[in-house]
Amino acid sequence: MFPYPSAEGLHVGNMYAFTGSDVFGRFMRMKGKDVFEPIGLDGFGIHSENYALKIGAHPAKQAEISEKRFYEQLHMIGNAYDFERTVETYKPDYYKWTQWLFIRLFKAGLAEKKKAEVNWCPSCKTTLADEQVINKLKVKSEKLKVEASPEVRLGGERGGVCERCETPVEKKELEQWFFRITIYADRLLKGLSRIDWSEKVVLAQKNWIGRSEGARIRFSVLGSQLSANSQSASLLTGQQKTDKLNTENRQQKTDNWSIEVFTTRPDTLFGATFMVLSLKHGIVASLLSSKFKVQSSKLEEVREYVEKSKKKTGLGLDAPDKAKEGVFSGLYAINPATNENIPVWISDYVLMEYGTGAIMAVPGHDRRDFEFAKKYELPIKYVLEKPKSADDKIECWDSQGKIIDSGDWTGWDSEKDFHKILNFLEEKKIGKRELRYHLRDWLISRQRYWGAPIPIIYCCNCWESKLKIKNEKLKIEYGKDYIKIDGKEHAIVPVPEKDLPVVLPFVENFKPLGTGVAPLAQDEEFVNTKCPNCDSPAKRETDVCDTFLDSSWYFLRYLATDSDKVPFPSKSWENPKSEIRNPKQIFRASSFELRASAKRAVWLPVDMYIGGAEHSVLHLLYARFITKALFDLNYLDFDEPFTKFRAHGLLIKDSAKMSKSRGNIVNPDEYIASFGADALRCYLMFLGPYEQGGDFRDSGIEGMERFLKRVKRLVESQSNNVAEQSSIEVKKAVDKAVKGVGEDIESLRYNTAIAKIMTLTNVLYESRGKISKDSLKTYILLLAPFAPFMTEELWERLRLSKIDTDKSADIHGSKNSRKSFAWSVHAQPWPKYDEENITEEIVTIAVQVNGKLRSVLSIKYQVSSREEVESLAREDERVKKYLEGKEIKKVIFVPRKIINFVVNND
């Protein structure tokens, strides 16, 4: 994962991540793979801009400074980056293609502007995607306690905080650009089984996508006391989609009002003893608009409750751990299973955002419903057998089990007969099965300056002239719909691809305005443009793209950094499938370029991706979505971007997360300056299991420096004193290390890999003077991925040493081989080992009596038959003691490991 360049410089956490990737890359190169290890900077977006704001710099100028500093540091850490193919997301030659991507998605109907209740960060003064609102309830940031107003604080406690600045997020109704990632919910879920990713990330994504299978069930509302006009009918259900349906069925429905609910537990339908509506449910609004004849006293109560709730948080919702409150609506519905009349309540514990905004409450088997029922003394009915393990006192259980007291379903199993129940509901036309996902559309517009301008133009003339006539046609060409600006309809016209990039102008006052409008709106020259369609005056979109859009496709760009004709390599450019409208025309690229691009496409998808797990439902999800969309548009022939992904652990300091406020941030520069990059790299890789992270300690890096010096001394002294042949101990130790280190690196167990090199070092120290040049070389090669600088130096030294029987010494001085790097330690193949050397000649066998260690035998490998070992063990003095006068019931023998005598204990 490429970093975002904070101007404070490379964080040691960055270096931890990058070194882990680099070790793997170098190892794979030595294993004969063709390795491309790219680097770039994710410098667009809120994080960079916030920093600029803080220090009072302009983000564009700050970007230059950060870039310089970051690349300097990235050069120092010793990674095998290809610095000729870097990408910087904030440069026009990059964001041109981010904009291209936007337009492509727009034309495919995957980008839309719509009005919705969105997350608004009052500090960053912009909207945020759901994924960028984090740690609901959990982050007890100082800001939450100190800075936020009580109202915001409540909202924050419930609604979470901004991923960037930890400010509690508010909700606002705004018109925003969304990517329709929800269309891909199912495929994003299913694709997870085809990729080799860290399990925790897979789980986090599954969780986030949140598939739930259940039923939509319709409850009739007792109509006798209602007389509504047909206008309000559509308000009866919560959702727009069903509104349309209801309008169509208006005639039938006037006498038969209904509330629809979504439930994942249709098996408990018989236990539904009341219903609860969200505050924002259509029926609540209808009630209050007095179109219903409900007892006036009830109506007043409802009005009072709704107003009170709304005031409470500004949103009408409470934190989940607060006592649930509600009010009876005065309405009754009919439980379609029991035909009983059940009361309809209104409460803020039901969310409009999920399901239908109404629930069937089953207090016997849902804790929230139970709490509510207890408080308002509503009836509780049990329709599932109480689990045997349950406490006697327990009054509510949400387990699966045998269904009871439920008509035809009595005796069924809630879990096994789930589909039977769904079928039953469908047959009886009570409800129908439904799949729901938690995932919501990706809000990608930001009311900020430092981002890629959304490449859209709004044209009033287009809408008024042509479009009124050929409305349908326009929808096809421009995606869909129109938006209103100053009360007038404007057609949404994407910027033609030949006009890309829409360059982000230099705006002196780039600060976020906080009015819901981006700073670019102040730039008249930018805003006012000509419609590419009809040439009449038009206005540009002034919001910019979410920075996560920049990074959702960057890995594709690395292989085409030299092309301004194609965004990324693709076989489709050369050999367009019918669905693509002639990409040659789009890009006007030469056939040579297209062929080169097709050739490079074989590098994709990414074979190994390493990064932080904090991007589980951010970057890693977005990149998968964008890849799938590009696959569907035939630009890519794969639909998962990263074949293998491994999340590295978190690097902490003094058992706490590194943060500015704690003042425990480690600056790699200082350590590189005093210990060298090699020592820091090795230490980072050694301090704990890479996928778990670890604690950074100064004494640790000192030890690593000591170790590297020890290696250096050893190699330097022994290279002038090499043996013809290594002693058998040396050979064995070296071969064992080759095997072990290789296996460890392959599975990212860098800490134990280094430990094995240390063990080998200790053996070599004992065997000074008995080490051959080949053994020394192998030794250096093992360390090469971890300590690239020092091993190169030692390699060179060894090659030049006087006593040299190796032909490769001739290479020195040859310009060609220098250029091809064949001389380099990093261009050498990973050493091989002799299996025979791995097997020990002398094995130690533990002798146990009743599972307790009593003695250890050293036995020749060949002498490994059960009988031989057993008789040797019986003769052992220490063992004899325990066997004397005892009856041996059994002897367990594991070849080359253990022999265990089982005896009577009395």
Added chain:
RNA sequence: GCCGAGGUGGCGGAAUGGUAGACGUACAGGACUUAAAAUCCUGUGACCCGUUUGGGUCGUGCGGGUUCGAGUCCCGCCCUCGGCACCA
């Protein structure tokens, strides 16, 4: 509340069901040195017995279980960290 990961010496951490504590740190002792640093070597889980060689008991968060044998597998808890969360 749900879903993950984890809990092992003073510390960071090793251990395909088979000698727990590899490797490193820290500490102690020795060698080298006028001395210190650096380096090299040795020791180091706790407790008990033995003047020494040595021997023994206990020991991987807690309580059970499976097994000849459990850090590792199973059941029930406790704690820490991470993710999700009135998602119906």
